[in-house]
Amino acid sequence: xxxxxxxxxxxxxxxxxxxxxxxxxxxxxxxxxxxxxxxxxxxxxxxxxxxxxxxxxxxxxxxxxxxxxxxxxxxxxxxxxxxxxxxxxxxxxxxxxxxxxxxxxxxxxxxxxxxxxxxxxxxxxxxxxxxxxxxxxxxxxxxxxxxxxxxxxxxxxxxxxxxxxxxxxxxxxxxxxxxxxxxxxxxxxxxxxxxxxxx
Amino acid sequence: xxxxxxxxxxxxxxxxxxxxxxxxxxxxxxxxxxxxxxxxxxxxxxxxxxxxxxxxxxxxxxxxxxxxxxxxxxxxxxxxxxxxxxxxxxxxxxxxxxxxxxxxxxxxxxxxxxxxxxxxxxxxxxxxxxxxxxxxxxxxxxxxxxxxxxxxxxxxxxxxxxxxxxxxxxxxxxxxxxxxxxxxxxxxxxxxxxxxxxxxxxxxxxxxxxxxxxxxxxxxxxxxxxxxxxxxxxxxxxxxxxxxxxxxxxxxxxxxxxxxxxxxxx
Ligand SMILES: [Zn+2]
Numbered sequence: 001x002x003x004x005x006x007x008x009x010x011x012x013x014x015x016x017x018x019x020x021x022x023x024x025x026x027x028x029x030x031x032x033x034x035x036x037x038x039x040x041x042x043x044x045x046x047x048x049x050x051x052x053x054x055x056x057x058x059x060x061x062x063x064x065x066x067x068x069x070x071x072x073x074x075x076x077x078x079x080x081x082x083x084x085x086x087x088x089x090x091x092x093x094x095x096x097x098x099x100x101x102x103x104x105x106x107x108x109x110x111x112x113x114x115x116x117x118x119x120x121x122x123x124x125x126x127x128x129x130x131x132x133x134x135x136x137x138x139x140x141x142x143x144x145x146x147x148x149x150x151x152x153x154x155x156x157x158x159x160x161x162x163x164x165x166x167x168x169x170x171x172x173x174x175x176x177x178x179x180x181x182x183x184x185x186x187x188x189x190x191x192x193x194x195x196x197x198x199x
Numbered sequence: 200x201x202x203x204x205x206x207x208x209x210x211x212x213x214x215x216x217x218x219x220x221x222x223x224x225x226x227x228x229x230x231x232x233x234x235x236x237x238x239x240x241x242x243x244x245x246x247x248x249x250x251x252x253x254x255x256x257x258x259x260x261x262x263x264x265x266x267x268x269x270x271x272x273x274x275x276x277x278x279x280x281x282x283x284x285x286x287x288x289x290x291x292x293x294x295x296x297x298x299x300x301x302x303x304x305x306x307x308x309x310x311x312x313x314x315x316x317x318x319x320x321x322x323x324x325x326x327x328x329x330x331x332x333x334x335x336x337x338x339x340x341x342x343x344x345x346x347x348x349x350x351x352x353x354x355x356x357x358x359x360x361x362x363x364x365x366x367x368x369x370x371x372x373x374x375x376x377x378x379x380x381x382x383x384x385x386x387x388x389x390x391x392x393x394x395x396x397x398x399x400x401x402x403x404x405x406x407x408x409x410x411x412x413x414x415x416x417x418x419x420x421x422x423x424x425x426x427x428x429x430x431x432x433x434x435x436x437x438x439x440x441x442x443x444x445x446x447x448x449x450x451x452x453x454x455x456x457x458x459x460x461x462x463x464x465x
Contacts, residue, residue: 019280026273034265048266052273059277085422137256146424156257162218170422177218184253185246191256 007072015063026055032073032158033080039153040084042142050087054080070167077160077168081150088146140190148183155180208236213243217250 001009007028013021033054038047057079065075141149154160154168155176166173208216213236219225220233237244274281 019278022278023270023274023280023282026270026277030270030273031262031265034269035262038263039260044266048269048272051265051269052276055273056276082422085424088424134260137260140256152253152257156254157260157262174215177215181214181217181250184251184257185249186253187256188249188253192252 004067004071008067011062011065011067011072022059025058029073029076030055033076036077036080036153036158037084039138039141039157040146040149041087042138046087046091050080050083053083057083071164073160074164074167077154077158077164081168084146084150136191136194137187140187140194143190144183144186148179148186151176151179152183152187156184208232210236210240210243213237213240214246217247220247221251221254 007025010021010025010028014025030051034047034051037050037054038044041047041050054076058076061079065072141152144152150169151165154165155162160168162173162176166176169176171179213233216225216229216233220230225233237247271281
């Protein structure tokens with residue numbers, strides 16, 4: 001049986017009141033949702049709370065899921081994303097204006113080209129082996145704006161395709177691609193700057 | 200960005216092709232002009248390199264393992280049916296406190312024993328070892344054995360037998376007491392559950408949603424992080440604020456969401 005069929009069946013059983021089916025859904029998706037929340041919110045406590053909220057919301061709205069209108073994972077991602085938006089607004093809505101005012105990317109572009117090229121001598125894949133580097137990438141991710149952060153998380157960490165991401169975020173595919181590229185580039189610049197300070 | 204045409208590709212067009220290029224989805228002809236533009240353009244070349252480096256950093260990030268009690272908490276907060284499948288680790292005697300303790304220990308041991316051989320570093324191994332040691336010392340101290348007593352232990356067989364019987368009686372008493380505490384605890388939990396009904400099942404909610412045929416989760420349309428989303432939001436890094444490789448300094452101090460989650464569910 002295909003994944004979509006299995007999930008469709010689980011959802012039907014669950015709507016019919018089958019607790020085991022619901023547990024199966026939780027077992028299947030909690031790791032993925034937790035990871036999205038962890039990479040987005042930055043810490044385990046918030047990620048746990050958010051993951052739990054996602055499942056509470058899922059449980060309440062499971063009967064509205066229509067398999068004919070898209071993959072279950074896209075539906076789940078939409079719920080997750082909406083809760084992340086709420087979480088972001090609640091926790092640091094006031095910082096949005098700060099980030100807009102400082103317009104950091106203009107300064108990034110003002111960096112001399114020679115410097116930018118020198119930065120790129122860094123070997124990312126070799127360094128990423130270490131746990132410390134993983135933590136640094138995780139921290140750099142937290143510095144991205146939420147729009148760029150969610151886009152790269154869904155694409156590069158969750159491996160969703162552009163169309164699915166566009167559906168979940170309710171923006172055109174072109175916007176998704178642009179955000180992903182800006183997010184990746186911004187992250188690389190942040191990490192290069194960090195490495196320059198550390199070394 | 201100057202909109203120059205180099206090798207038949209404009210800079211704006213180049214940007215739009217970056218994703219496809221990274222995933223090797225450009226036609227040979229398109230790829231050739233894309234590569235040519237990348238080599239000569241002082242803006243697009245570095246941009247491409249940044250995007251590529253960022254992608255590599257991100258893809259190298261490993262998945263994190265959620266805490267062991269997360270599924271338990273989710274089920275408790277939704278269906279109320281905590282588990283329908285047999286679980287080795289959670290056999291009814293493990294309290295949420297025990298689980299939290301276990302996680303703390305897991306993360307501590309994972310970082311402390313990092314240079315040791317891989318199998319020893321396994322949190323499960325360290326945990327089991329730790330628990331054996333813990334239970335052993337607990338049993339000993341419950342039985343009234345103190346470390347200084349070991350110095351004057353009488354090793355004659357008859358004395359040993361006597362000490363063994365004496366200790367066994369005390370341990371049995373101790374575990375009887377413990378069992379009594381657990382029984383009380385589970386009764387309290389049952390009472391609690393009886394008084395606070397779990398989330399109504401999905402089918403009960405269905406009635407309220409007859410008009411919702413969208414197949415999408417109940418939500419406000421087009422949610423964005425910013426209330427005024429007309430302005431482009433770029434990365435939010437304040438001037439001269441580098442990321443330090445120290446976790447607690449860099450982590451965004453998001454206040455915990457005020458919702459009805461029960462991370463500390465009993
Ligand atoms: Zn160009």
